[in-house]
Amino acid sequence: MRISRKWLSQYMDISDLSIEELASRITDAGLEVESVESQSQGTNLVIGQVIECTMHPDSDHLHCTKVDVGDEILSIVCGAPNVAKGQKVIVAKPGAKLPGGEIKKGAIRGQESNGMICALFELGVDPHLLTEEQKAGIEVLPESAPVGNTDPLGYLGWDDEILDVALTPNRSDCLAAFNMAKEVGAILDREVKLPSYDQAASQGGPTQLHVSSKTSKCPMFLGKVIGHITIKESPEWMKELLRASGMHSINNVVDISNIVMLETGQPMHFYDKDAIKDLEITVADGFEEGYTALDGVTYDLLPEDIVITNQGKPIGIAGIMGGDDSKILDSTQGLIIECAIFDHVSIRNTARRLNLATESSVRYQKGIEPLAAQKALDRAVQLLVEYADAKEIEETVQFGKTSYEPLTLTSSFAAINDRLGTDFTSDEILNVFRRLDWKPESKGEEFSVQIPSYRTDIEGMADLSEEVIRLIGYDRLPSTLPLMEMTEGKLNAAQRLVRDLRTYLTQHGLQDCITYTLISTKKKDNAILSCGQAIELASPMSEERRYIRTSILPSLLESLAYNQARHIGNVNLYEISDVAAQEGKKVHLAFALSQKLYETRWTQDAIPADFYTGKGLIEELFEQIGVQSKRVGFVENKMDTEHFHPYRSCEIQIDHKTVGLLGEIHPSYAAECEVSSAILCELELDALMDVKKSKVKFVPISKYPSVQRDLAFVIDRQLPVENVVKVIEKQGRLDKEMVIRDVEVFDVYQGEHMDPSKKSVALSIRFQSDKKTLKEDEINSLFTSIIDHIQKECDAILRS
Amino acid sequence: MEQIEKLQNEALTKIADCQNNQDLNALRVEYLGKKGPIQNLMKGMKDLTPDQRPAFGQQVNQLKSQIAQAIEEKREALAKKELQEKIESEKIDITLPGRKPVVANLHPLNLVCQELEDLFIGLGYQVIEGDDIVSDEYCFERANIPKDHPARDMQDSLYIDPNWLLRTHTTAIQMEVLEQSAPHLPIKVVCPGKVYRRDDDDATHSHQFMQMEGLVIGEHVTLSDLKGTLEFMARKLFGQDRQIRFRPSFFPFTEPSVEVDVSCHICNGKGCPTCKGTGWIEILGAGEVHPNVLKMAGYDPDKCSGFAFGVGIERVAMLKYGIDDIRHFYTNDMRFMEPFKRFD
Structure with a gap:
């Protein structure tokens, strides 16, 4: 505004x-x-008169002038085509500061020039407010302009702020x-005197005008015939006010409709009475046709648009723009005034679709106070009588009515102070409502106020408290902390787990990331460990942001590709995020490892980004969460061999239920994502939150020594080492006590000097009892039994 | 006697000149062994007169222990020397780079989010999250946002169908918390989460961003309590010298509603480019919870009151760290992330 x-x-x-x-x-x-x-802007200005004007000897467009500015005569070279002898003009004297710079004494092509004759746009006036003539040359003042006046902008009324x-x-x-x-x-806190115009429109003789509405989107319509008006130029004050509001003056009648809209907020439309056949106006919708509005543009109407019609034909797009054939012309003799209430959502939709934000549509969209239509009509009649010789005024015709009921609110001083946490006195509070002119009345601890019709935002005590604090000032608001019952500040178990995971992963060199929830169809189709059927937006912003993701990895791979394309090192990323599908919401953890997790090149130490690094991260993670290792399984990946290397990936299971996928990216998918090889993992965190976790518990440390035995054998290359370990562990009982405490794989070899279908595996077994020192022969017998079993069950050939 | 003296000089000189343990052992055998000169002297005692014997014996024993001691001392000195040489030979170049553990860090938005969570946890708040997909009812209706509000247009928010959409503000979580808690008091929660708007991504707009909503409802929770709480937050985030100020504003779900400015942490309120010369930076919107909101959730607004605030996590992170483009948060460029590994 x-x-x-x-x-x-x-x-x-x-x-x-x-x-x-x-x-x-x-x-x-x-x-x-x-x-x-x-x-406008400009210092050191004065009204002058051109007393001499000749062509510049060395130019085909410059003029040499002598300008009388009252106390002296200035020689000025002027480039404006419209400069002429006798004109009253605005002169910027040397030293004047204009938006374009400072005016200095000087010479232009050899001719002395001690100032500038100004156009309005050179004085900072918005060119949109100027006529073509004004934009093309210097401003020519009326003949009556006083030479020597040092406030030419004020004289012209261009000095508003x-x-x-x-x-x-x-x-x-x-x-x-x-x-x-x-x-x-x-x-x-100042007295406000508004013009008095109440009832100004209640005058009027009998009328033939008939207004109605066929749509609920126009609940009220006021119409009035002004049989005679005189079109002329508007008074200066009206022009100045319009200008200050960024509008052009057209003529007195059109200007009055605009001024009244600016004053009351109610858009109104004036029709040329002679263009409205049978004096009938009906508001309707349901039109689907092209319609040429008063700006000369043809708009496509849709059935939901509200349209003003005459004899079944559109004559205006309601609340937005009138029609060309009924507009006010210089020849217009009489008017029909339209002052109506239209549904603001409908106006908003139409204006937006047609890309037409007019002063009128903006006001309708934002909502207009219930009594504005009547106020506007009264004020318009008043101004038309005063400035347009309005005569033959007919009575107002009204369709429908407003539902306005005056509102009086009652509250107490204590309630206001309680809400705000202040201790304002009753006088301070009453004074606020007096300033607002809400006619406050107090009765003991209570007070009541009358809410003006335009303050539709005021509903109750809370709104009153806001008026009090904003008008007294927020600097009077104390600063306190809530006094209340103790509450425990905390994270819940799931939130703590997420925090622990973040600490664990970042401490192992994985970078925390956040990627977008909304993804493309392509990413949706590449979901890994998808949580279900993807949800599509009703009207997506773009193809890139069409679906709500059901898995994180496709987005994380995009971040990986971004970094790799820029040759950025150490790109190992993870993200923990909600994913959602038609089946419901899940929380996922995903990571993508593409670079060594640790490397010092000159010492040749490194942790490679390979399957086993990924697996180790998960194993240790599960251990830290408290998922017992016997419940965890890393099994052949039968779920997704499209995105994963089928022989370098696995399903991660807890209690034989798949909760995640881990492995090397499939070379084809890597190429598609434009990433080099990477280890990917997507894990369902809900499963980890729900799983029963072992408690942290003290385990007594055995007092007896442990004994280590190593063992190497050759087995079939395809046989998982885990099977051998299981066989070994089965033989670990001595007097019902499990005495194998640890089986560690310390070497796996396949290659030279080895049958290609075989591999050599070396293991170290640690024996220990909590009850006694194990005897040599006891260990030997266990060890022999282990060797027997792996030879039989795993088809192993002992090497040592 | 002369013999003893000679022997003494000779032995001690040899021991002193000895350069290694091996030679030292040889000297030990040579002088102190069964066939050594000292033993010989002892044997020669029988040739002396009885009255000469005690004095002689004493002298020989003295010589023996003297040599033994000298050998032991030499042995220690040699060991010391050997160790010294070993240590000297082990010299490394301490200027070579160390094996740095590779650690990564939290995303700056999660960093700010955790910092905020922790400071409110310290004040007794619980952290409540919700789903990204919420009903129109909780996102708008319960927040006192009327049906005809532009945000509720299918075209303006990211709807899935007429009843469900991606939440446009974390206020949606607040509405769920209110309803689930009713009629119990007090409520003290912060609700962080992702929110979504139909905005084209540019330096200052993102269709996805993060907010944290705070909500306190009690029997007597006032607007001045909001001010005190936010002052505490601003000081924790931006330093103890910060001031805050409220400016009147409007949100459908609070009344009175305020925009909250914090005195600029860059220029200390003097005026600089960050605060556009005003000395103040707008950080969040807040207010007293609108009575209609309490009523809809099942509370009696005459018996309780409270405040709510919503802070933009990106906004705080951008101000705190001087980040100039919101898109940085979602590209996950490692070069952008790296500085946030500092203990802060």
């Missing part, structure tokens, strides 16, 4: 306040002034200057 000093000055005295002071007071009270603009106020959605009432004035008056 743009409101200017001149606008406000009509209603209250603000001459003692600078525009900056005014802006800051208004902002502090909740109406944020986004910018302060001067309509404008506040651009950003209104919150609850305060669209301030789109009306009258309401804005009331608000500013309350903020400044």
Whole structure:
């Protein structure tokens, strides 16, 4: 909302306040002034008269002039095509500071030039507000302009200062200057005098006009015939106010409709009476046709658009723009005034679809106070009588009515202070409502206020408390902490697990990432360990953001590719995130390892990013979470061999249920994602949160020594070493006590000097009892039995 | 006697000159062995007169222990020397780079989120999360946002169907917490989460971002309590000298509603490019929970009250670390992430 000093000055005295002071007071009270603009700028200006004007000897377009500025005569070279002898003009004297720079004495192509004759746009006036003529040359002042006057911009009325106020959605009432004035008056605690126009439209003789609405989207329509008007130029004050609001003056009648809209917030439309056949206007919808509006553009109407019709034909797009054939012309003799209420959502949709944001549509969209239509009609009639010789005024015709009921609110001083945490006195509180002109009345501890019709945002005590604090000022608000019953601040078990996982993974060199939830069809189709049927947005912003992801890895691979493309080292990434599908929400953990997790090159130490590094991360992770290793399985990947290398990947199981996938990326999928080889893992965290975890418990340390025996054998290459380990562990009981404490694989060899279908495996077995020192012969007998069994059950050939 | 003296000089000189353990052992055998000169002297005692014997014996014994001691001392000195040489030979180049453990770090948004969570946990808040997909009812209706509000248009938010959408604000979690808690008091929660808007991604907009909602409801929780709480938060985040100020604003779910500014942590409120010369930086929106919101959730707004605030995690991270483009948070460029590994 743009409101200017001149606008406000009509209603209250603000001459003692600078525009900056005014802006800051208004902002502090909740109406944020986004910018302060001067309509024009320039110092050291004066009104002068061109007393001599000749062509410049060395130019085909410059003129040499002599300009009388009252106390001296200045020689000025002027480039404007319209400069002529006798004109009254605006002169910027040497030293003048203009938006384009400072004016200095000098010479132009050899001719003395001690100043500049100015066009308005050179003085910072918005060219949009100027005529073609004004934009093409210097400003020519009326003959009556006083030579020597040092305030030519003030003389012309181009000296206004404008506040651009950003209104919150609850305060669209301030789109009306009258309401804005009331608000500013309350903020400044100043008396506001608005023009009196009540009942101005109640006059009128009998009428033939008939207005109605066939759509519920127009609940009320006021129409009025003004049989005679005179079209002429608007008075200066009206032109200036329009200009300050960024609008052009057209003629007195059109200007009145605009001024009234600016004053009351109610858009209105004036039709040329002679263009409306049978004096019939009907609001309707259901049209689907092209319609040429008053801007000459043809718009495609859809059935949901509200349309103003005459004899079944559209004559305007309701609330947005009128029609060409019924617009006010210089020849217009009489008017029909339309003042209606339209459904703001419908106006919003139509205006947006047609890309038509007019002053009118903007106001309708934001909502107009219930009594504005009547106020606007009264004010319009008043101004038409005064400035357009309105005669033959007919009575107002009304379709429908507003549902407005006056509102009186009652509250207590204590309730206000309780909500705010303040201790304002009853007088301070009442004073706020007096400033607002809400006619407060107090009765003991309670008070009541009358809410004006335009403050539709005020519903109850909470709203009253806001008025109090914003007008008294937030600097009076104390700073305290809530006094209440003790509460325990905490994370729940799932949140703690996520934190622990993050610590674990980052400490092992995996970078925490966040990628987008919304993904493309391609990523959706490449879901890994998908949590179900992907959900599609009803109207996605783009193909890239069409689906809600059901797995993290495709997004993480994009981040991996991004980093690899930039040759960034140490790209090992993980993300913990919700994923969602039609079946419900899950929490997933995913990681992608592409570089050594640890490397010092000169010492040749490194942890490679391979399957076993990935597996080790998971094994240790499960151990730390408390999932017993016997419940965990890494089994052949039968689930997804499209994205994983079929022979270098596995399903991760807990109690034989697959909860994750781990392995090397399939070379084809790697190529598709534009990443080099990587180890991928996607894990369902819900499964880890739900799984029964072993408690942290003290284990007595055996007092007896342990004995280690090594063993090497050759087995079939395809035989998993885990099978051999299981066979060994089965032989570990001595007197019912499990005395094999650890079986460690310390070498696996396949290659030279080895049958290609075989591999050599070396294991180290640690024996220990909690009850006694194991005797040599006891260990020997266990060891022999182990060797027997692996030879039989695993077809192993002993090497040592 | 002369013989003893000679022997003494000779032995001690040899011991002193000895360079290694082997030679030292040889000297020991040579002098102190059964066939050595000292033993010979002892044997020669029988040739002396009885009255000469005690004095002689004493002298020989003295010589013997003297030599033994000298050998032991030499042995220690040699061991010491050997160790010294060994240590000297083990010298390394301490300027070569160390084996640094590779550690990564939290994403800056998760970092800020955890920091906020922790500071509110310290004040007795619980952390509550919700689903990204919420009903229109909880996202809007319960937040006092009317049906005809632009955000509720299918075109303006990321809807899945007419009743479900990706949440546009973490206020949706707050509404669920309220309903699930009713009629119990007090409520003290913070609700972090991802939120989604129909915005094209650019330096200052992201269709996905993170918020944290705070909600406190009790019998008597005031707007000044909100101010104190946010002051505490601002100081924890941006330093003990920070001030905050409230500016009136509007949100459908709070009344009064405020925008909260914190005094600029870069220039200390003097005015700089970060605060656009104003000395203040807007960090969040907040207010007293609207009575309609409490009523819809099943509370009596005459018997309880409370405040809510919503802070943008990206906004805080950008201010705290001076990040100039919101898209950095979602590209996961390792070069962007690396500095956040510092203990802070």
